[in-house]
Amino acid sequence: MQNNTEIPLREQNIVLIGFMGVGKTTIGSHLARKLYRDFVDIDQEIEQEYNMPTTEIFKTYGEQRFREIEKEHILKLCSNTRLKIISVGGGAFLQEEVKQACLASSIVFFLDLNWNSWKDRLKMLIDTRPNLQNKTLEEIEELFRSRQDIYAVNHSKIDTDQLDAEEVADYIIQTLNLGWELYEPTRGLN
Numbered sequence: 001m002q003n004n005t006e007i008p009l010r011e012q013n014i015v016l017i018g019f020m021g022v023g024k025t026t027i028g029s030h031l032a033r034k035l036y037r038d039f040v041d042i043d044q045e046i047e048q049e050y051n052m053p054t055t056e057i058f059k060t061y062g063e064q065r066f067r068e069i070e071k072e073h074i075l076k077l078c079s080n081t082r083l084k085i086i087s088v089g090g091g092a093f094l095q096e097e098v099k100q101a102c103l104a105s106s107i108v109f110f111l112d113l114n115w116n117s118w119k120d121r122l123k124m125l126i127d128t129r130p131n132l133q134n135k136t137l138e139e140i141e142e143l144f145r146s147r148q149d150i151y152a153v154n155h156s157k158i159d160t161d162q163l164d165a166e167e168v169a170d171y172i173i174q175t176l177n178l179g180w181e182l183y184e185p186t187r188g189l190n
């Protein structure tokens with residue numbers, strides 16, 4: 001496994017974490033475009049591999065199989081790549097090995113959103129997120145709250161409530177620039 005002390009800070013992968021629908025895929029693609037990096041969305045990678053949407057993968061093979069594939073994809077990226085923007089699924093950090101690999105090899109941003117703002121997105125998420133289906137709003141809120149613990153260890157937390165997706169991407173870039181300049185300053189010409 002790569003360790004982030006071995007990779008220059010400016011070259012480390014950037015991993016976005018957070019609950020379903022907080023904007024990891026949307027913000028990740030803005031970030032990749034703005035930083036001229038490749039974007040990898042783990043859910044999309046798995047859907048391409050199985051040639052079916054996540055809901056079908058859950059129905060056909062079960063969540064456990066999905067988690068195994070998810071882990072394989074993320075661990076491979078953590079050990080073999082740099083300079084990527086990676087959006088991991090909302091449940092990826094349930095697996096301790098995945099969480100530790102991301103934290104050790106990459107810069108991990110937690111996209112935070114409060115429950116009241118998140119609730120407004122439920123309608124557009126429910127058809128494509130199996131873990132939101134067949135649940136009451138109370139059960140979804142319980143899942144939302146219980147998941148916060150798995151995101152609590154990160155390198156930077158961004159409060160996204162008042163920002164649109166592009167503004168979040170810009171804020172992440174500002175944060176990165178600060179860290180890069182502080183810990184790996186670019187050398188002047190003389």
Ligand SMILES: Nc1ncnc2c1ncn2[C@@H]1O[C@H](COP(=O)(O)OP(=O)(O)OP(=O)(O)O)[C@@H](O)[C@H]1O
Nearest residue numbers: 019020021022023024025026027089090163164165
């Ligand atoms: N900052 C934002 N403000 C408003 N809407 C947003 C923001 N970020 C994302 N959205 C919208 O929320 C919806 C969900 O976003 P997205 O699919 O990027 O979430 P996600 O975190 O990747 O979810 P999942 O973990 O389930 O893949 C999209 O319709 C997107 O346009």
Ligand SMILES: O=C(O)C1=C[C@@H](O)[C@@H](O)[C@H](O)C1
Nearest residue numbers: 020054089090091129130131
């Ligand atoms: O939070 C979850 O459990 C999930 C989130 C999505 O990104 C997908 O990875 C899948 O729908 C499961």
Ligand SMILES: [Mg+2]
Nearest residue numbers: 024025043087
């Ligand atoms: Mg996504």
